[in-house]
Amino acid sequence: MINKKLDNHHLIIGAGPVGLAVAKSFKEAGIPYHQVDADDAVGGNWYHGTYKSAHILSARKVMEYPDFKMPEDYPDFPSSGQMLAYYQSYASHYRLAESIQFNTKVIRINPIIDNLWEVTFSDKTIKTYKGVIVCNGHHWSKNFPKYEGSFTGETFHSKDYKSSDQLKDKRVLVIGAGNSAFDIASESARVSSKNFLSVRRGIWIFPKTFMGKPLASLKVPPIPDWLRESLIKMMLKLTIGSHKEYGLPKPESKVFDRHPTVNTETLMHVKHGRTIIKGAVKRFLGNQVEFEDGSREDVDTIVYATGFKTAFPFLPKELCRVEKAHVKVYGFSMYDTYKGLYLVGWMQPRGGVGSLITPYANLLANFIKLQDKVNCPVGMILKKMGEPLPTSHLIGGAQVIKWIEKTERKIDAIEKEGLKIDKDLDDFKNKPLAPNSEPLQIGMQVY
Secondary structure (H helix, E strand, C coil): CCCEEEEEEEEEEEEHHHHHHHHHHHHHCCECCCCCCCCCCCCCHHCCCCCCCCCCCCHHHHHEECCCCCCCCCCCCCCCCHHHHHHHHHHHHHCCCHEECCCCCEEEEEEEEHCCCEECCCCEEEEEEEEEEECCCCCCHHHHHHHEECCCCCCEEHHHHHHHHCCCEEEEEEEEHHHHHHHHHHHHHHHCCEEEEEEECCCCCCCEEEEEHHHHEEEECCCCCCHHHHHHHHHHHHHCCHHHHHCCCCCCCCCCCCCCCCCCHHHHHHHHHEEEEECEEEEECCCCCEEECCCECCCCCEECCECCCCCCCCCCHHCCCCEEEEEEECCCCCCCCCCCEEECCCCCEEEHHHHHHHHHHHHHHHHHHCCCCCCCCCCCCCCCCCCCCCCEEEEEHHHHHHHHHHHCCHHHHHHHHHHHHHHHHHCCCCCCCCCCCCCCCCCCCCC
């Protein structure tokens, strides 16, 4: 076991789209950092977690980094392979990979004396850092709902779905109503002998395009929320129609209260009779599945497209402040009672992450430089200045950009408030915590 001190370095965990953007900003800002990833290459979920036929849901223009455009020959909705190539090109262009330690998994992160952070890796190495930026993503900790009885057929999570070969000539049940569920159900409809889709609640279904343009790239002028909601519902009524036409339950939430499902292909398969909509699963009876309406179906394979948990298994319980699927942090990443810990990328913005994460990564670099000037946590300053805690993991892209721009403009005011707090506060120190004896996962069912 080697204990190495990197007291002037920050550790970036993860080399997916978010971790790469943070690394680039730190590099340009002159912030010393060390980056690790459990995989053997960059790309995160685009490297290890997508199926072959996957394409992005939002438009290319809102998924790309604003300072690194995607190739002009990319389509509006690039494939998973094209997205991976893009992130690899980004890392190569900015020479980020040379600073990443691959095949390195973080086991524990612990606040220790002197406001430092002790990190234990899977090879039993221990290193001490000035701060830790967690970019471990939110598409890896699989969520499995529990049902009465037992199923004797094959089961797997959507995370483990790679191609339609896994469904060929089988009686398939896909459980879920999100984007992965509809994508896999669409592929199953082409190759399975029978295809069922279990939807337990109403969800809003969006088309990928409207009037020939990617829906996510359409410019919407500043209008009241109620008017935006009304216009979207009108558009959906014209393009999708009524949910009951497909045997789907009517949504009970507002349009943007939950992540919409962007897929109309499954609706076509319903109309073709290739996909049969079922309600919530009640119990398993060997190779049969009974649904809440009392109907039963023989099934060979169940695909759990039932979402993921928001999880930080390497953090002490006191630092896993997760409610449902959102993390209770200020400034989208910081606690008010600890400094040096930043939880980044847990949100699911409407639109694309690329246009948001670059300006946020630049703001994060400024937060870290600000933290060097004040003793109290930056999160404490934001709380004092009236910054609210998030109430959802879903957030509008325009809302985030507006917040980033506003916060950038008041960095000096935040510093001034921090120095004022320092005068009224005894010398602030992070409270050292004992590591967990077992990994911790906190989250919710988000399917």
